[in-house]
Amino acid sequence: MSRLVVVSNRTADLRKAAAGGLAVAVKESLQQTGGMWFGWSGKIRDAAPESDSETSVRLQTIGNIQLATLDLNQQDYDSYYLGYANDVLWPVFHYRLDLANFDVRFAAGYRRVNQLFARKLLPLLRPDDIIWVHDYHLIPLAAELRAMGCGNRIGFFLHVPMPPPLIMAAIPEHEWLMRSLFAYDLAGFQSEADVTHFTHYVESEAGADALPGAQLRAFNRTLRVGAYPIGIDVDEFAALAQDREGVEMFDRMRQEYSRRRLLLGVDRLDYSKGLPQRVHAFRELLANYPENRNSATLIQIASPSREDVGAYDDLRREMDSLCGAINGDFGELDWMPVRYIHRNVARKRLPGLYRASRVALVTPLRDGMNLVAKEFIAAQDPGDPGVLVLSRFAGAAEQLKEALLVNPYDTHGTAHVIQRALTMSIEERISRHTALMGRIRQFDVHWWSSSFLRDLLAAERSDDREPVPGHSADRAS
Structure with a gap:
């Protein structure tokens, strides 16, 4: 059986009872396959490392689950987390353009941290691993992994709403951001309304073609999409x-x-x-x-x-x-x-x-x-x-x-x-x-995780495994 690798902005403390939602589903799914959970440790270093090798990944095994965490420096925390994730994506995805701060430095930090995650995750992967990436913090992660040669099956789930096309288009980097999703094999959303918003966006902005089996074709890649409303235990x-x-x-x-x-x-x-x-x-x-x-x-x-x-x-x-x-x-x-x-x-x-x-x-x-x-x-x-x-x-x-x-x-x-x-x-x-x-x-939390992973395994693989245009593992910005 393939190993499941979950990637999210933060990991949970698996020694404590899961608080519900994502933690419950992830813990159960990982225990079934003896998987790995990768993410930010929640700790902030005082200064940026002089080289990438100074950003080390800490590995911890709890039962049959491996936790892999890394720290962020203050600059990346400010631009990636406080800046782009919380001052751009969160308000826009919740329809609050009036509260968004489109500082170009935030976008650069967001790309930089997603590249860092990709560089640190890639050496830990096995060829048959199934990768499940979670939420708006890590939208471009699969594209960065593809640019580094990763050919694994990768799924993405958006926990927040997907805004309508004209609201999404207010983000200066919206084309690059949405193109990133086509590096995944499956993109899951909370509701049918979210699926409709995403579909309308890529049809109007990228000329995507709708294919049978809830698939969209754009950027020489095929992406399956679906609604997977998360539940509780x-x-x-x-x-x-x-x-x-x-x-x-x-x-x-x-x-x-x-x-x-x-x-x-x-x-x-x-x-x-x-x-x-x-x-x-x-x-x-x-x-x-x-x-x-x-x-x-x-x-x-x-x-x-x-x-x-x-x-x-x-x-x-x-x-x-x-x-x-x-x-x-x-x-x-x-x-x-x-x-x-x-x-x-x-x-x-x-x-x-x-x-x-x-x-x-x-x-x-x-x-x-x-x-x-x-x-x-x-x-x-x-x-x-x-x-x-x-x-x-x-x-x-x-x-x-x-x-x-x-x-x-x-x-x-x-x-x-x-x-x-x-x-x-x-x-x-x-x-x-x-x-x-x-x-x-x-439609409880167990249905949510099992149905998503079932569809990820069943998703047709794109013939084109080249990096998504506009993404490069070497880009410093």
Whole structure:
């Protein structure tokens, strides 16, 4: 059996329980083949090395999995990670052109680090290895590997949304970036909408031809594309709800809020999550449906995220102001409408919090998938489940059609849907939850990894194994 090699920006600590999503799927897939996980260590060197040989790869074996990590210097971290990944690709892929910073130095650093990854990965590869590259940090990695003579089968999965062609075209290097994807054998996306956006881009910008079998032909290469919506380990997460910490959290919330109905948001503090719009909608709920005053409480967890980026400081100040204003305007001595928590909550406690909540608000402005929606479903009591209010702009909305879908920009409409969720009959809640639970079980994290790898192995190999034009292992920029 071929060995699986996973490449991502960061690796996980395999000695700890996987936190879900990518780590769960990768760990399981690697254990089946005794594979390798390659990525950045998370450490930053003070100075750039004088030669490439000074950037060493550290190898560590845990069970039958080999971890291979390397450090970045401060210049590469600033330009590749903070710069191009977080100041260009993240905002553009989430439709926020107003927050993008198209500094040419960022693009040079992004290419340089992808070349570094390729140079350090190549000597570790075996001829029959299957390589699975993850996310927007490493879009050009396969092209750099091809330029160095790598002929292995390579797949790519984009965890964030794929923007429409005209938004993608705002990136100065968009042609080079999208051409890079044709060095892969299979490109996977979170949703059919993402596949459509990519297909329309390469048809309009590169004159690509659509071929049978979900294939696209451009740049003398053939690329298979498909939607592979990532899932969760449903049984594992449901079991967490029955563990001690999950049960304790559930009992504590039910006791503390015995006279309240809980609405819950669990997000990173990120401008893509629609947090200010969510708080505005909750304010509309209290203003337009006064029966919820002194009755409904919103618990909003906003974990710290990218705190060294200016846009996140602005968002934190806005959230502090909005939540304080609602509590000041509507709060009573024995009731605060909003409990805003800007810190991480242990994953083992989340199932109990989900289970105690009558409504989950998962209302991002744009999201690749959003696994909180699926975790909320998995944690519910099937005899008395809560209701999922879900943004139509989350990738999960393609699958979870029995949720109450909302437009998060329409705060008045969202407030109306929240009221519907709070007053929904138990019969309807059970019916919707049963359908949602069946779907997340069918398309769980194990289905995601196995279906992608199956299609990668089945993808037709391109006759042309020459480097993709515009990529060179020797380019210094």
